[in-house]
Amino acid sequence: MEQNSLWVDVSVITLIALTALLFANLLLGYLASRRFKSDAKPTGHFIVRALRFPISISIILFALGSILNHFSLSTSAVSLLHDIFRSMDILVWGQFFYRSSQFYLKRLSAINAQGSIIKPQTLPLLENTSAVVIVLFTLYLLFVTWEIDMTAWLASAGIIGIAVGFAAKDTVANLLSGVFILADSPYKIGDYIVIDSGERGKVTNIGLRSTRILTRDDLEVNIPNSIIANGKIINESAGKDIRSRVRVPVGVAYGSDIDLVRDVLVKVAYAEEEVCHEPEPRARFRAFGASSLDFELLVWIDNPEFRGRIVDNLNCAIYKAFAEADIEIPFSQHDVYIKSMPDGMEHGHAAKIAAHGIQNTQPIIDENK
Template identity: 65%
Template structure:
């Protein structure tokens, strides 16, 4: 091929001319391949609306072009009889450039893929908009480590000592930051599973109840009804039971108002009074409608529950207070007795009176 080109241009046989011919051929081939990809594969992907293929064909043009030019540059230098040490260093330099160029392609591809996966927002998927920054950073670190590893191999640097040091450091950091790592991993799964979102009212295992104001990778913040913000580590939440009062089929939730009436009370009258007071309450929903349930026979009286629905968990305390007050006043008017706790004391024998 080289002889044919030299004869075509009637060029004398000289190393410099041969090197220029080889390098020129490599540049021509590189740009031909680049524009071939642009005018064919990239154009077809854009026309058919394939964003993933469009990105790949657009991003891969640079590393392919650089690789072909570097191959041509290496071949052109082989025409000269270079010192073996110099030739080895030049080859290492060319390989290093190639590794870096392809490394940036892998980095850009990984970032693009993560963004595409997060935008789909699939149920149960770990990669979501909330967890995207974490995965982007992890991906970037892995790509950088891979590039460094390949560069060390290119320059024949022994990795044993580096890997041993990294292993020891990793174990030490793992032990020192095990709680932090546990919180971070729990935060990832909380953001992925979405058991709650900002604005939801939740009750955690320890009994705290409040509105979620922030969901981070390390902790979750809850604003209680006392206007106190609780910072709960994600590992505690992930390993415990969470009651989300704002989830379900809709934001409405059922509230129970438990009352106890004395034995002998007219149970139908009690139910009627409770339903009447529920109908007067403006803070509850009329659909589903309120209902009354006679639950059980207690030690001192009959246990009855008024079940009502509210639009927002935030007003639960106010609704229970309003209904309790109204029921207590109405029971007093209707002469419905609320029993005290009753206990029967049986004396088996009286102590002897001293003489």
């Protein structure tokens, strides 16, 4: 009689479990096909479909655990089997949350809303962070299930963490700076940046420890992230678009026709093929210099990578245009006047010294560097 009652209970539990499985699959199938369609709500569609496996496993494991309680097994054996079932359930749900978090982060990165922290360059960091959090929480639940004391583990991890922190403080500083750079996103791969030390180049890689830039000399510079995080960064590719403004300073002699100078500079800018016509080029009279009237030609270019070449073209064109328009480009010159000569110095030698002027030239800045 007891044997018949046992199998009746097992049959009832099995029937309830099968009914629950059928109902859960029908409900999730309805939600996936009607409420959360893949084209309209891809995130909801993915989660609903991914829920089928963990829910089914949970129902089956719960039914098996309930059936075990009806058999004449020892307490230790039942407890062991329940712990095994619970561990399997934890692992299955941990996998579900891992897959869902990865899909959700990729979806947010694809949308890339303005001002959102989920950007393509921060996606790997957030994916790894979410994976570590889920794995650690899963391990914690497993330890609790098997009644493993975590105090000793945490103490050991704390001691090891302190020792590693002191031994590799520079590396830790670079890693933390890399995290902040990825989260704050002051620049991205392909941008032209200038850092405090003067290096200018295209960003080729952004890592957790360092950032690599490729200079115009075709040299790859590896810069620790802690240096970049604590310094000033000029991103020439930032803004509404990649275009950037270039300034070309030039001086003309006093007495020159300033209106003619403006017209010549603007015509030179419009004649250069790689200069943008919108915004239009402008010529500005900046200052009265020591020996020249200081002008500045302001133009916009499509890509900061070509700034050096375009400035070279503009300088050559300005020099030729000024020569054709008889606009003089002055240079700094100083005359030496001798009030009296030391005793014994010949008059002819003194005259030669007085006849020679001292000429100062300004250094030429290579824009390609």
